[in-house]
Amino acid sequence: MNNLRILCLTTSLTLASCNVGPNFKLPEVLMPTHWKNGGRASTADIPVPGEWWKLFGSSELNRLVDQALEGNQELRGALARVETARALVGTQQADWFPQLSMKNAMAYERLSQISFGANLPAGITLPETQRRRFQNFLELGWEFDLWGRVRRGVEASRASQFAAIETLSAQRLTLAAEVARLYFLTHSLDRQMQVVRSTQTWREEAVKLQESRFKGGLANEMDVARATTELELARNDYAVLERQRGNAENALAVICGEIPSTFRIASSANLPSPPKVPGGLPSTLLQRRPDIRAAEQKMREANAKVGVSKAAFFPAFSIVGSGGLESIGAAHFYDSRSRVLTIGPSMTLPMFQGGRLRANLKASKAAYDETLAGYRQSILVALQEVEDSMLDARAYAKQATALDAAIASSQETQRLAELRYQKGLASYFDVVDANRTVLNAKLLAAQVEGQRLIATVAMLKALGGGWK
16 A cells, blocks of 8 residues: 555656756847858759768869778767767666665674663663674665756757767868868969979079070170079979978878878879859758757757756655665574665755855856857858858959969060060060069969869858758
């Protein structure tokens, strides 16, 4: 009959349970209807494929991204954090169930004869004051989640797990984008080195020509010195580009999880054309960007913790009990008379905590406000990154067109300067100046070509990469 009463009490308390604290509601955020630098997008835009880096059509880039996603150590650390968050959900869910433990103890006791004898009537013989106590208990504890403290705790843990998963996705996206950026930077430097090598070859021939003309009395020492200076400057430019390429290659090695000294990227001056990227609607960023989704989950976690803090103000009901065997001495330990049992409901009500509960509630609300600000900030940053990348892509395309025309014009200027110099109508300085202009224009064109690809990578990353 007692067990039946306890079961009825448990059932009634469970049915009467509720969740204190605010239920999560995604805050409204005003989103633009179109991109300032990308025009008005159509809802029929084709989504970017999941492996968006394959849009560039480079098998080497595909291999490097796959290698980085497999071997990057920071990504492995993020994956471990996901597993940690998943395990912590289980620790929170355990509070839903009864907690059962076993206690075995053996103790030697000695009672004070003076203290013990003072409470006995005169003439009563003192019992044995030295004894051994044996215990074998099963202890039970089961808290009823009346106010949703456990449920809110599980809700917070699950949100933390999802935030870790989204953070992992964001790191994968950032990692793939960084591999693509360094890859295109490396080959852009290869293109620039090719330009400087061809200029260096031309200037070596110019030095030989000026030395020959000087020996023949057709040129002066200044022309020879100027040609030599330009040749050494070209060699300096080549050394700078060589160093920059080496740094980019070493950074790519670390991202891919390899030792820089054993990592090599074959030189190639060929760069692919930037693919067309569908921008989509700005509102889709809320679903596409993993960092925004992670910020949302952090907000859910903080909101659930407000409920946990509120539940601490209410009384906690639970069933506690213990039962087993206990005896003085080992002779009758397993005798039926050694059985002990205690079980019953328990209530704990906070009466005075010195303001601790109110302070915890205030802190949890402030933590939620912080995550709310972080969520809105992540959206603003995402919008800025998309606008910046679109602006960069358009600007680099205009620069590429202008530089192509500049290269053609500067090459014609160099041809005319050489012709006028050969006829004695201009100084060698005009030839050097025209050649320097050609070099600068070609170097800028190679840089812009690489920057266009890097801007496209930044746009793909800002849009959230590939998604379904």
